[in-house]
Amino acid sequence: MKVRTRFAPSPTGFLHTGSLFMSMICHKVAKQSDGVFYIRLEDTDTKREIEGSGEKLLEQLYAFGIIPDEGYLGDHEKGSYGPYIQSHRADLYKVVIKHLLEEGKAYPCFCSGEELNEIRKVQESKKLNPGYWGEFARCRDLDNDERVRRIQNGEPFVIRFRSEGNHENKIMVHDLVHGDFEIAQNDQDIVIYKSDGLPTYHFAHCVDDHFMRTTTVIRGEEWIASLPIHVELFEAMGWKAPNYAHLPVIMKLDEAGHKRKLSKRLDPEAAVSYFLKDGYPTEALIMYLMTIANSNFEEWILANKFEHMEEFKFTFTKMSLEGALFDIGKLAFFSREILAKKDKETFFNMAKVYAEEYSPSLLALINKDPEYFKAIINIEREKENPRKDYDKFSNLENMISFFYHDNYLKDVSSLPEYNPKFSHDNIKELLLKVKSDLSLEQDEQSWFNNMKDIGESLGYAPSGKIYKAEPDKYIGSVSDVAEMLRISLTGRKNTPNLYWLMKVLSKEEVNLRIDYIISLL
Numbered sequence: 001m002k003v004r005t006r007f008a009p010s011p012t013g014f015l016h017t018g019s020l021f022m023s024m025i026c027h028k029v030a031k032q033s034d035g036v037f038y039i040r041l042e043d044t045d046t047k048r049e050i051e052g053s054g055e056k057l058l059e060q061l062y063a064f065g066i067i068p069d070e071g072y073l074g075d076h077e078k079g080s081y082g083p084y085i086q087s088h089r090a091d092l093y094k095v096v097i098k099h100l101l102e103e104g105k106a107y108p109c110f111c112s113g114e115e116l117n118e119i120r121k122v123q124e125s126k127k128l129n130p131g132y133w134g135e136f137a138r139c140r141d142l143d144n145d146e147r148v149r150r151i152q153n154g155e156p157f158v159i160r161f162r163s164e165g166n167h168e169n170k171i172m173v174h175d176l177v178h179g180d181f182e183i184a185q186n187d188q189d190i191v192i193y194k195s196d197g198l199p200t201y202h203f204a205h206c207v208d209d210h211f212m213r214t215t216t217v218i219r220g221e222e223w224i225a226s227l228p229i230h231v232e233l234f235e236a237m238g239w240k241a242p243n244y245a246h247l248p249v250i251m252k253l254d255e256a257g258h259k260r261k262l263s264k265r266l267d268p269e270a271a272v273s274y275f276l277k278d279g280y281p282t283e284a285l286i287m288y289l290m291t292i293a294n295s296n297f298e299e300w301i302l303a304n305k306f307e308h309m310e311e312f313k314f315t316f317t318k319m320s321l322e323g324a325l326f327d328i329g330k331l332a333f334f335s336r337e338i339l340a341k342k343d344k345e346t347f348f349n350m351a352k353v354y355a356e357e358y359s360p361s362l363l364a365l366i367n368k369d370p371e372y373f374k375a376i377i378n379i380e381r382e383k384e385n386p387r388k389d390y391d392k393f394s395n396l397e398n399m400i401s402f403f404y405h406d407n408y409l410k411d412v413s414s415l416p417e418y419n420p421k422f423s424h425d426n427i428k429e430l431l432l433k434v435k436s437d438l439s440l441e442q443d444e445q446s447w448f449n450n451m452k453d454i455g456e457s458l459g460y461a462p463s464g465k466i467y468k469a470e471p472d473k474y475i476g477s478v479s480d481v482a483e484m485l486r487i488s489l490t491g492r493k494n495t496p497n498l499y500w501l502m503k504v505l506s507k508e509e510v511n512l513r514i515d516y517i518i519s520l521l
């Protein structure tokens with residue numbers, strides 16, 4: 001069956017990571033069935049609306065490759081079932097409301113906030129279910145003349161749905177994630193039309209998903225409790241209800257190791273902008289979110305070498321019901337894998353786009369000499385097993401800064417830390433020999449042999465194994481030689497491959513740095 005589904009955000013703020021998770025699944029389910037994914041903007045809560053957030057949400061979805069086939073597209077709409085912005089559908093809701101009123105399935109309610117409070121107090125004292133139901137639904141059976149008179153007198157009113165249900169009864173519902181389950185029938189005369197002339201979520205959901213031909217409603221688990229209302233509304237209108245998939249929320253482990261919901265207030269990673277600002281590749285976050293959506297995805301994508309994700313078949317029944325657990329360490333792992341597979345030009349462009357938006361200092365390094373920057377990030381890249389150094393672009397500047405002469409001088413303002421078993425004389429002697437005898441005009445293997453020879457001439461064993469067998473015979477091994485050289489040239493113990501690093505720096509710069517370190521010794 002071709003799935004026609006939708007993402008229905010309210011323009012009330014940033015794109016939540018949970019919403020990205022949901023829209024990714026909507027998009028996937030539509031694509032894999034050759035169906036349609038559309039966007040509907042649910043802007044009926046005018047008090048909470050934040051100007052421009054609809055466009056911003058779209059922009060962020062696009063950044064993650066979640067492109068709608070239809071619907072609200074910012075400055076325009078596409079598709080035959082619009083308008084796709086709820087506030088533009090006011091007339092349509094009125095037609096349906098009128099129909100329900102005529103059929104006696106809805107009625108105007110004049111109860112004030114105070115009256116509703118009174119009702120609640122009585123219910124509390126009698127330990128009854130709260131809400132506007134049964135005998136408490138005061139306006140339910142007003143006579144029609146009174147209704148007309150009060151409306152003509154200008155009394156404020158809302159329209160309520162007249163429920164025929166009984167909370168004691170159970171109904172059976174089906175959900176694509178949760179399967180079949182029983183739930184209490186609705187008995188609430190819920191508000192379907194507010195005094196501001198706009199519908200409530202429950203009513204708008206039924207009307208819109210019916211007229212927009214939604215086959216599958218994919219939404220957050222928090223709506224399960226409202227399902228009996230929706231089932232009854234669809235029945236009352238004589239429409240077939242769509243299939244429902246209520247998705248589990250994203251959880252995280254707190255400091256004490258307890259699982260809790262990812263919180264807008266407590267967790268920066270609850271906002272998608274966090275990942276964009278930190279410079280994770282968007283496809284890594286999508287892949288990562290798919291691992292928490294479907295338990296079999298991780299094995300599949302590893303076997304597929306992080307490629308052709310579009311071929312993976314998502315299934316609702318493979319979702320965890322306990323909530324998907326977010327693990328940023330795993331996201332970093334996905335990122336490293338994905339960034340390592342990019343060719344030089346692609347990586348360069350991604351870094352530049354990131355720097356233009358978020359990091360003027362990184363952009364300055366890139367623009368200073370784009371070819372030099374490319375040479376740096378291309379170290380051990382385009383090969384069978386590329387290096388997996390980079391996880392996010394916010395780390396990039398720090399990781400490569402030592403390649404730039406001025407930054408190197410800033411980092412190494414005093415003598416860096418070497419293995420204390422070597423004296424200053426050992427270091428100096430080695431660096432001078434490297435300066436005079438180590439050529440970069442040869443392949444990596446010959447360069448390594450060259451370094452071994454230099455080491456041996458100064459008393460270093462040509463391998464760790466030989467050194468270990470006779471430690472008294474040598475002052476160290478070739479790996480000590482490499483480490484001393486690495487620290488001298490970069491100020492760091494961990495860097496990309498030393499041979500390539502030196503080639504990128506150039507013999508001239510290597511010699512300058514050697515002279516500089518000697519001046520500090």
Ligand code: GLU
Nearest residue numbers: 008009010042205218219
């Ligand atoms: N606007 C609703 C929300 O943001 C949409 C729920 C739904 O997908 O039906 O929660």
